[in-house]
Amino acid sequence: QDVTERLRAEAMRRDFVANVSHEIRTPLTVLAGFVETMASLPLSAAERSRVIGLMQQQTDRMQVLVADLLQLAQLEGSPRPPTDRWTALAPLLQRVAADARTLSAGRHQLVLDPVPADLEVAGLEAELLSAAVNLAANAVRYTPEGGRIHISWLQRTDGQIEVAVRDSGIGIAREHLGRLTERFYRVDGSRSRDTGGTGLGLSIVKHVMQRHGGQLEIDSTPGQGSCFRLVLPAGRVRQPQAQAMHPQDETA
Numbered sequence: 001q002d003v004t005e006r007l008r009a010e011a012m013r014r015d016f017v018a019n020v021s022h023e024i025r026t027p028l029t030v031l032a033g034f035v036e037t038m039a040s041l042p043l044s045a046a047e048r049s050r051v052i053g054l055m056q057q058q059t060d061r062m063q064v065l066v067a068d069l070l071q072l073a074q075l076e077g078s079p080r081p082p083t084d085r086w087t088a089l090a091p092l093l094q095r096v097a098a099d100a101r102t103l104s105a106g107r108h109q110l111v112l113d114p115v116p117a118d119l120e121v122a123g124l125e126a127e128l129l130s131a132a133v134n135l136a137a138n139a140v141r142y143t144p145e146g147g148r149i150h151i152s153w154l155q156r157t158d159g160q161i162e163v164a165v166r167d168s169g170i171g172i173a174r175e176h177l178g179r180l181t182e183r184f185y186r187v188d189g190s191r192s193r194d195t196g197g198t199g200l201g202l203s204i205v206k207h208v209m210q211r212h213g214g215q216l217e218i219d220s221t222p223g224q225g226s227c228f229r230l231v232l233p234a235g236r237v238r239q240p241q242a243q244a245m246h247p248q249d250e251t252a
């Protein structure tokens with residue numbers, strides 16, 4: 001069994017290295033082509049600036065990829081997030097909504113449910129923010145113009161807290177759902193890349209949630225939309241001032 005496990009781990013590592021190489025090679029090849037063009041052809045000022053713009057797109061793409069890879073490596077190598085460092089949920093979700101609005105640039109209707117000011121979660125703020133921003137960015141990227149994005153929260157009866165990012169976008173067919181958090185897994189590679197995706201976002205989200213003792217839950221219907229939920233265990237939630245009932249989330 002140990003041997004099977006080791007072989008599997010080795011195969012995964014080989015796959016990963018092959019994927020990373022491929023992801024880097026593509027923009028690098030395009031970039032090299034442009035460098036050669038600039039070196040060998042006399043270009044007008046307008047052509048030059050167009051080529052430089054295209055080169056910049058490729059370097060941006062590589063930068064985002066490297067940033068995501070470093071984030072994954074860091075998540076793997078660092079200790080479990082503390083259970084006694086508390087972060088207010090309201091400002092965190094407001095930042096998520098603000099980022100999503102910027103990315104959407106008015107193309108979507110975006111709603112953030114009110115969050116009580118004293119509601120707090122325990123863990124690493126930067127990681128939780130990154131997880132939620134990833135989901136909100138995906139909602140924007142995979143929802144056509146005019147669609148709706150809804151960010152809400154709910155404390156479940158067992159005390160767990162969930163933050164839900166729901167969209168009215170393209171949705172995901174059932175057969176893909178189980179694989180979405182694999183590194184570099186994409187349902188539609190060109191849509192992902194065209195919108196700046198690395199294929200690593202959801203694996204980062206899943207990692208963050210697991211490190212916090214929680215999980216990522218995904219529901220989706222093709223053509224109707226998706227709902228991604230960050231779920232944190234009861235021990236990582238507190239609301240010191242209120243005993244009030246929590247708003248019930250609408251059903252998916």
Ligand code: ADP
Pocket residue numbers: 138139142143167169170171172180181185186187188192193196197198199200201202203226
């Ligand atoms: P990517 O950078 O490709 O978006 P992710 O890991 O964030 O990588 O997501 C993996 C894949 O899951 C995406 O390529 C896309 O096919 C699908 N996906 C993620 N979020 C959504 C969403 N809100 N609606 C539809 N598809 C989604």
